[in-house]
Amino acid sequence: MKAQVFRGVNQLSYEEIPVPTLEPDEVLVKVQVVGLCQSDIKKIRYPLYEPPRIFGHETAGTIASVGDNVKNWQVGQRVAVMHHIPCMRCAYCLNENYSMCDVYKNISTTAGFNASGGGFAEYVKVPGHIVQNGGLIPIPDDISFEEASFVEPTNCCLKAVKKAQIAPGQTVLITGAGPIGLMFIMLVKYFGGRAIATDLLPSRIEKALNVGAEAAFDARDAELSAKIHAITDGLGVDVTLLAVPSEKAFFQALDCTRKGGKILFFAEFPDEVQIPINPNLLYRREIDLMGSYSSSYRLQNLSADIVFNRRIDVEALISDRYPLQNLSQAVEQAIAPTAETYKILIYP
Numbered sequence: 201m202k203a204q205v206f207r208g209v210n211q212l213s214y215e216e217i218p219v220p221t222l223e224p225d226e227v228l229v230k231v232q233v234v235g236l237c238q239s240d241i242k243k244i245r246y247p248l249y250e251p252p253r254i255f256g257h258e259t260a261g262t263i264a265s266v267g268d269n270v271k272n273w274q275v276g277q278r279v280a281v282m283h284h285i286p287c288m289r290c291a292y293c294l295n296e297n298y299s300m301c302d303v304y305k306n307i308s309t310t311a312g313f314n315a316s317g318g319g320f321a322e323y324v325k326v327p328g329h330i331v332q333n334g335g336l337i338p339i340p341d342d343i344s345f346e347e348a349s350f351v352e353p354t355n356c357c358l359k360a361v362k363k364a365q366i367a368p369g370q371t372v373l374i375t376g377a378g379p380i381g382l383m384f385i386m387l388v389k390y391f392g393g394r395a396i397a398t399d400l401l402p403s404r405i406e407k408a409l410n411v412g413a414e415a416a417f418d419a420r421d422a423e424l425s426a427k428i429h430a431i432t433d434g435l436g437v438d439v440t441l442l443a444v445p446s447e448k449a450f451f452q453a454l455d456c457t458r459k460g461g462k463i464l465f466f467a468e469f470p471d472e473v474q475i476p477i478n479p480n481l482l483y484r485r486e487i488d489l490m491g492s493y494s495s496s497y498r499l500q501n502l503s504a505d506i507v508f509n510r511r512i513d514v515e516a517l518i519s520d521r522y523p524l525q526n527l528s529q530a531v532e533q534a535i536a537p538t539a540e541t542y543k544i545l546i547y548p
């Protein structure tokens with residue numbers, strides 16, 4: 201089969217490799233579509249993981265074969281694939297910090313080499329632990345593979361929305377209106393909040409308004425804080441979701457978030473970044489700083505419900521489609537987005 205193998209920083213190699221062989225409790229999925237995620241791009245561009253690996257984790261496909269002991273799944277079923285499932289027993293899981301679980305981190309779907317998602321290949325193997333514990337989600341007949349590939353990223357965004365306890369009527373500033381920021385806008389609206397977005401690209405500012413933001417501003421606007429205070433009764437927003445790894449966005453968030461509000465780090469910063477902060481800002485204004493990484497097992501059904509019942513319009517997020525062979529080009533486009541670049545989908 202063909203796969204895009206990560207051979208080193210910025211080195212993707214389109215290679216012929218063996219189709220994974222199955223243990224009795226495993227399932228093989230023929231990948232129909234896989235979303236290109238910011239985290240894939242980081243893993244390709246920075247020396248975070250030893251090569252060789254095959255990334256890609258927002259996978260939807262068709263079951264191509266099942267191990268001898270797998271009774272609940274049949275060849276031909278359409279599924280969204282979760283690349284991690286927590287153990288549900290460790291101290292982290294019992295505290296609902298599923299994405300900190302060692303099993304969650306270490307057992308992953310794979311197309312070969314060190315297991316790393318494996319969606320950037322024609323076939324991906326799903327380990328027994330993931331098969332048995334809810335990691336295969338059946339796709340309803342009227343839902344496309346493309347839509348189904350959004351279940352995983354929806355879960356990641358939903359986890360952040362839940363962690364920040366965004367409630368009906370609350371105002372939420374979303375910094376960055378790329379594919380993640382736009383999904384945040386949709387989810388905040390779905391949960392009854394009022395989304396306000398910032399971005400640098402005029403096209404994204406407009407797109408933010410199109411998908412449901414109540415207001416959207418240029419992040420460089422010198423009056424940004426004043427404008428946001430003007431539409432939040434002079435208070436500032438209840439919550440800011442940082443969807444870009446920008447120090448400047450963080451300091452804007454401090455200016456624009458109300459006393460007693462929350463600022464959630466969603467985008468991953470480069471490791472060398474340090475942000476100096478006066479602790480009294482947090483003490484006197486009681487601002488909560490929090491982070492949210494990856495998805496939550498507990499939100500899996502809700503994520504599937506949101507995507508499969510079209511409670512948010514994930515198709516509005518899709519801007520580009522690339523064959524697997526041209527993954528490098530897709531990554532280039534994501535790094536240097538055109539005015540109309542949002543979610544990029546990859547087809548083996």
Ligand SMILES: [Zn+2]
Nearest residue numbers: 237239258353
């Ligand atoms: Zn992702």
Ligand SMILES: [Zn+2]
Nearest residue numbers: 287290293301
């Ligand atoms: Zn665990």
